[in-house]
Amino acid sequence: MSTTIRFPILDRLLFASPGPPGEVPNEVRRRGSSSACPSPSHINTISKTPSVCCADTSPGGPGEASLSTRTPPPAVYSPRSTLDARPEHSADSPVSIHAMTVAYARKPVLWDVDYDAPSNALIAIVGPNGAGKSTMIKACLGLIPRAAGTVEFWGQSYKQARSRIGYVPQRESVDWDFPVSALDVVCMGRYRKIGWCRPVTKFHKLAAMEALERVGMADFAKRQISQLSGGQQQRVFLARALTQEADLYFMDEPFAGVDAATERAIIDVLRELRTNGKTVIVVHHDLQTVPEYFDHVLLLNMRIVASGPVGEVFTADNLQKTYGGRLTLLAEAAEAVARAAKGN
Amino acid sequence: MNDLPINFEEIFDTLTLQGGFNTNAVILGTTLLGIAAGVIGSFALLRKRSLTADALSHATLPGIAGAFLISTSLGYSGRSMPLLMLGAAITGILGVACIHLILHHSRLKEDAAIGIVLSVFFGIGIVLLSLVQTSSSGGGAGLNHYIYGQAAAMTRSDAVLMGIIGIVASLAALIMLKEFMVVCFNETFARSTGLPVWLIDSIMLGLVVLITVSGLQAVGLILIVAMIIIPPAAARFWTDRLWKLVLISAIIGGLSGYAGASISALFPRKPAGAVIVLVAGSIFGLSMLLAPTRGILADTIRRLRLKLLIARDHVLESLYEIELQIDNASQPKASIIFIKLMTMRGWIMKTNNTLALTDSGRTQGKRIHRNHQLWEQYLVSYADIAPTHVDWSVDQVEHVLTDELIAELEEALSQRGITIDNGDPA
Numbered sequence: 001m002s003t004t005i006r007f008p009i010l011d012r013l014l015f016a017s018p019g020p021p022g023e024v025p026n027e028v029r030r031r032g033s034s035s036a037c038p039s040p041s042h043i044n045t046i047s048k049t050p051s052v053c054c055a056d057t058s059p060g061g062p063g064e065a066s067l068s069t070r071t072p073p074p075a076v077y078s079p080r081s082t083l084d085a086r087p088e089h090s091a092d093s094p095v096s097i098h099a100m101t102v103a104y105a106r107k108p109v110l111w112d113v114d115y116d117a118p119s120n121a122l123i124a125i126v127g128p129n130g131a132g133k134s135t136m137i138k139a140c141l142g143l144i145p146r147a148a149g150t151v152e153f154w155g156q157s158y159k160q161a162r163s164r165i166g167y168v169p170q171r172e173s174v175d176w177d178f179p180v181s182a183l184d185v186v187c188m189g190r191y192r193k194i195g196w197c198r199p200v201t202k203f204h205k206l207a208a209m210e211a212l213e214r215v216g217m218a219d220f221a222k223r224q225i226s227q228l229s230g231g232q233q234q235r236v237f238l239a240r241a242l243t244q245e246a247d248l249y250f251m252d253e254p255f256a257g258v259d260a261a262t263e264r265a266i267i268d269v270l271r272e273l274r275t276n277g278k279t280v281i282v283v284h285h286d287l288q289t290v291p292e293y294f295d296h297v298l299l300l301n302m303r304i305v306a307s308g309p310v311g312e313v314f315t316a317d318n319l320q321k322t323y324g325g326r327l328t329l330l331a332e333a334a335e336a337v338a339r340a341a342k343g344n
Numbered sequence: 345m346n347d348l349p350i351n352f353e354e355i356f357d358t359l360t361l362q363g364g365f366n367t368n369a370v371i372l373g374t375t376l377l378g379i380a381a382g383v384i385g386s387f388a389l390l391r392k393r394s395l396t397a398d399a400l401s402h403a404t405l406p407g408i409a410g411a412f413l414i415s416t417s418l419g420y421s422g423r424s425m426p427l428l429m430l431g432a433a434i435t436g437i438l439g440v441a442c443i444h445l446i447l448h449h450s451r452l453k454e455d456a457a458i459g460i461v462l463s464v465f466f467g468i469g470i471v472l473l474s475l476v477q478t479s480s481s482g483g484g485a486g487l488n489h490y491i492y493g494q495a496a497a498m499t500r501s502d503a504v505l506m507g508i509i510g511i512v513a514s515l516a517a518l519i520m521l522k523e524f525m526v527v528c529f530n531e532t533f534a535r536s537t538g539l540p541v542w543l544i545d546s547i548m549l550g551l552v553v554l555i556t557v558s559g560l561q562a563v564g565l566i567l568i569v570a571m572i573i574i575p576p577a578a579a580r581f582w583t584d585r586l587w588k589l590v591l592i593s594a595i596i597g598g599l600s601g602y603a604g605a606s607i608s609a610l611f612p613r614k615p616a617g618a619v620i621v622l623v624a625g626s627i628f629g630l631s632m633l634l635a636p637t638r639g640i641l642a643d644t645i646r647r648l649r650l651k652l653l654i655a656r657d658h659v660l661e662s663l664y665e666i667e668l669q670i671d672n673a674s675q676p677k678a679s680i681i682f683i684k685l686m687t688m689r690g691w692i693m694k695t696n697n698t699l700a701l702t703d704s705g706r707t708q709g710k711r712i713h714r715n716h717q718l719w720e721q722y723l724v725s726y727a728d729i730a731p732t733h734v735d736w737s738v739d740q741v742e743h744v745l746t747d748e749l750i751a752e753l754e755e756a757l758s759q760r761g762i763t764i765d766n767g768d769p770a
Contacts, residue, residue, distance in 0.1 A: 141536045159538070167536040174530045178390065179586050188526045192537045197519045224584035244537070 090116045091155030094248040094279040095140060100149030102132065102139045107338035108147065109135050111303045111330060117248075118296055120277050122270050124284040124310075127300035128323050133283040134170065136300065137250045141167060153248065163192065166246030168237050170253050176226050182236045183221040186211055189243035204243075211239035214272075216265045231262030238266060249273065249280045256285060267293055290314055302330050358609050366500050371605040373503035374495055374562045374616065376510035377555065378571060378601025382593035383514045384551045385572035386579070386586075390528040391548065395455070396440060398569040399462040400549075401556045403439025404432035405469025405565055408490050409476050422476075423486065425502045425561070432490075432557040432565075439465045440549060493564025493617035495608040502561060509558040513551050514594070524548060525586055562605065567617035570624060571597055578628040581635035600624040652682075654743050657712045659686060663701045664709030675699060715742045717764045718753045725760055 089096040093116040102110040110132040117123055125133045138144045140151045142158050153161035166189075186208040187200050194204055212218045215235040220228060225236065234254055241249055254266055270280055270293070284290060290297055290310060297314050299305040299322040306318040354363070361368045388394050411431025412422040420427070439461050446457040476487060489497055498506075517524065526534045527544045535541050552572065559568045579592035604620030633640050655678060665673035675698065678686075683699065686692050691705035701709055720738050723729045745753075757763065 138532070143532050143535055162538045165536075167533060169530065169532050169536075173532060178529045179580070179584050179589050180525065180529060181585065184525075184586070185529070188530070188533065189537075191522060191526055191539070194522070196523065198522075200522065226584075240533075 089150070089152045089155065091152075092119065093117050093152075094119050094154060095281070096152045096155075097136075097140065098150045098152075100136075100139060100151060101147045102135050102144065103147045103334075103337070104135075104144075105338065106341035108334045109302065110139065110300075113149070113304055115298060115304060115307055117279060117281060119279050120274060121279055121295040122274055122293065123279070123281045123296040123298060124290050124294040125281065125298045125300055126284055126287065126290060126322070127305075131301040131322075133300055134252050137167075137252055137281065137283060141165070141250060161248075164247040166241040166244035166249040168241045168249065168251040168254055171230065171234050171237060171256065173252075176228075176233060178225065180225060181222050182212065182217060182225055182228065182232075183208055185225060185236050186221075186239045186243055189240040192244070208239070208243050211242040212236075214242060215239045215269060216261070229259065231258035234258050235262055235265055238269060242269070247278055249278065251280065251282045253283050253285060255282075255289075287319070302334070355610060358606050363609060366503075367496075367609045369500045369503040369507075370495050370498050370562070371602060371609065373498075373505075373507035373510070374601040374605035374620075375598050376507040376514075376601070377559050377562065378510075378575075378597035378599070378604075378620070379594045380510035380513040380517075380597070381555050381559065381568075381571035381601075382575035382579075382595070382597025383517045383590050384548070384555055385574075385597065386576040386590045386593045387517065387524045387528060387548055388552055388572055389576040389580070390586075391524075391545075393548070393552075394569070394573045395458050396443060396549075397552050397556065397572045399443060399458045399465075400436045400440050400552060401565045401568045402462045402469075403442075403465035404436040404557060404560060405466055405491070406472050407431035407433065407435030407438075407469075408487060408560070408565075409469055409472030410435065412476055412487060413472065413479075425499075425505065428490075429557040429560070432560060433553050435465065435469075436553055436556060437549075489564070490560045491564055491566055492615040493560070493562055493567065495562040495605045495616035498561050506558045506562065509554055513554050516547075517551055518590075520544070520547060521587070521590070562601075562608075562616055563620055564615060564617040567621050570617075570621040571600065574621070574624040574628050575600065578624070578631040581631040581638045596624060596627050599627070650743075654739075655682060656686060656691070657708075657743050659683070659699075660691060660701065660705055660709040661712045661716065663692060663699055664706065664713050667701065667706070667709075668713075712742060714764055715745050715750065718750065718757065719745065721757055721762055721764065722753055725762060726756065 089098055095115075095117045097113050097115040100110065100113040101108055109130075113136060125136060127133050135144065139146050140158075151158065153165060158165070183205065187204060189211070190200065190204040190207060194200060209218060209221060212221055215238050217232060217235050217239060220232060220236075225233060228236065234256075238251075238254060241251070255263055258266070270282070273280055274295075282294070284294070291314060294310055296308065297310045298307040299313065299318055301322045305322045306313045357363045358367060358371070361371060363371075385394075385397075388397055408428050408431055411428050414431075415424065415427050416422040422428075442461045442465075443454070443457045446452055446460065447454060450457075452460075473487060486497070523534075523539065523544050526537075526539065527541055527548075531541055534544075555572065556565070556568050559571065563571060575596040576589060576593040578596050579589050582592055583589050600620045600623040603623040604616040607619045608614055608616035631639070634642075636642055659676040659678050659682075662673060662676040666675070683692070683694075686705075687694065690702055691708060692699050693702055694700075716738055719741050720731070723738065724731050754764075
């Protein structure tokens with residue numbers, strides 16, 4: 001029953017009488033990271049300072065009255081004082097995620113994620129289908145609402161740090177029959193700098209051309225995007241992110257279904273970004289290339305299984321935990337939360 | 345058909361804007377509205393919101409009837425255009441809000457939500473309209489025009505208002521082109537850069553509302569959506585660039601509006617809306633048929649050409665294989681006309697009732713034969729497909745291999761020590 005040890009909160013969720021929709025995430029928020037998995041593999045480069053967690057000792061406000069009828073924790077539950085709690089956020093980290101829980105239609109898909117990304121590194125997010133990899137990125141960027149938890153970028157909110165963040169969405173997420181050229185798409189990365197209701201000037205077009213050159217797509221600038229191959233489309237998306245001139249990039253499956261030339265072009269750009277001191281967080285599906293391409297890895301399966309330098313964390317044991325041993329209780333709990341919210 | 349006695353001069357005068365100031369104002373106003381509908385419709389189409397516009401236009405009916413009832417009960421004239429437009433806009437937006445409400449609070453999909461809102465609001469409107477007609481004697485009869493549209497019944501000031509709204513709406517859309525484009529293409533990216541997508545969507549919706557309510561009198565609420573959907577849909581056949589799409593769509597919309605209002609002016613009992621839709625629809629039909637790359641005709645020609653190319657390749661290949669004395673090589677089967685055509689092109693010749701290659705035909709046959717072998721070898725050695733199974737897939741591919749692909753094939757095969765000679769006869 002190691003799962004119950006690591007996720008005591010889930011037992012509570014299963015046994016607690018559910019409140020109105022949205023109550024459960026409140027519970028998660030209150031309890032914060034302190035109760036989340038202090039898994040042995042939870043290696044992180046950011047130093048952890050012990051702090052006292054008061055979530056359990058102080059019951060929540062009136063809104064959480066329904067949750068006060070909790071069953072007592074299991075006997076094997078580790079005492080609070082031994083928990084290795086972290087400070088809420090690290091201001092040095094390009095992205096610092098604290099106790100983030102994300103739910104789709106009230107069904108949790110990510111539980112209690114805590115993560116401080118190291119700066120100036122290429123970081124892979126790895127995990128099976130449905131592990132919540134894209135969800136994690138989107139929740140960080142505020143593209144889908146977080147049920148609980150906070151995300152900070154260099155100690156700032158997303159709104160404040162937005163100009164320093166670039167994003168490459170999944171290629172499948174758009175209609176490629178859209179009537180624009182590759183250059184038009186790349187120029188979209190400059191819209192924020194250009195400002196509302198102003199035309200794209202030559203200066204910005206040149207910047208877009210330069211980005212297209214960096215991904216080896218300068219010859220295709222005038223092509224309509226549906227006439228590009230999948231890999232070329234992916235490179236156009238990458239070029240668009242490059243024109244954002246960010247310090248931190250989130251990339252959602254940039255290597256999915258691309259040709260060899262594109263894969264080389266992307267990895268060259270990633271390394272160039274690292275040389276220039278940037279941080280890149282990539283949702284990645286190809287386990288074989290993780291050690292070659294990335295410095296850090298984050299193994300995800302509805303919760304963080306392990307995170308840290310590839311050499312330390314990317315082990316057969318951790319992979320087995322990520323891919324083989326899906327925590328059935330976690331999935332069942334998510335279903336229970338969803339069912340309770342829907343009222344059936 | 346008692347409005348038929350019309351002479352050529354009158355038609356000419358109307359079409360060339362010499363048919364009196366009032367007529368001109370209506371024609372110009374409707375044309376400007378058509379242009380605006382084409383511009384804004386482009387974005388509605390790309391944002392996949394065309395049907396929402398349909399629900400919106402149907403949902404304006406209760407607003408029109410309601411505004412009439414309220415203003416007459418307060419003692420004002422119920423026929424004031426701005427008041428009716430305001431009422432129409434309010435219930436139109438309410439209808440769109442209801443769609444979002446249904447989507448958000450149920451598991452229904454958008455098509456069902458739109459269908460529900462469209463029919464319910466229209467039903468409410470019809471009920472209110474019957475109230476208008478029973479309560480006020482004659483005064484409300486004109487409200488029927490808002491359902492089917494009657495451009496000729498418009499006053500000059502109504503037409504001027506419509507034209508001004510058209511110009512303003514078009515300009516607003518052009519100024520926001522960049523923002524509309526990124527939201528239509530990639531909403532999540534737009535949001536990640538900090539663009540307030542909801543605001544841009546609201547502006548887009550607001551422009552659709554403006555077009556709809558100002559076009560009610562001329563086009564009618566049932567068919568106004570055609571002015572928003574059909575011009576951009578037709579324009580999409582002709583171009584792959586957004587600004588060209590907007591431009592062509594505006595032209596088609598303007599033409600439809602112009603034709604509709606002119607004909608309505610000439611035959612006052614013909615509803616302009618129907619004429620506008622017929623004109624726009626014809627342009628759409630022609631575009632779909634004749635457009636250079638996306639049209640049906642171009643597509644058919646392309647396919648036919650490929651078919652002929654493959655047939656030609658097969659003839660040349662089998663004749664070449666006969667020359668090579670390959671087993672089970674046989675005389676090609678092709679229609680007499682096709683053989684005749686190929687003879688005329690100088691690829692083959694007929695000697696003693698059998699076909700043979702000319703020199704230029706031999707060069708072609710050699711190339712095709714080699715392509716066939718290359719691809720076959722590739723499939724067998726790289727894709728682990730049994731040699732007896734590759735024929736069909738080879739037949740599909742060998743005709744479309746480009747020089748670059750052939751070079752890549754040669755390199756891949758040479759890495760495995762396989763070389764295909766140039767296929768000279770032994």
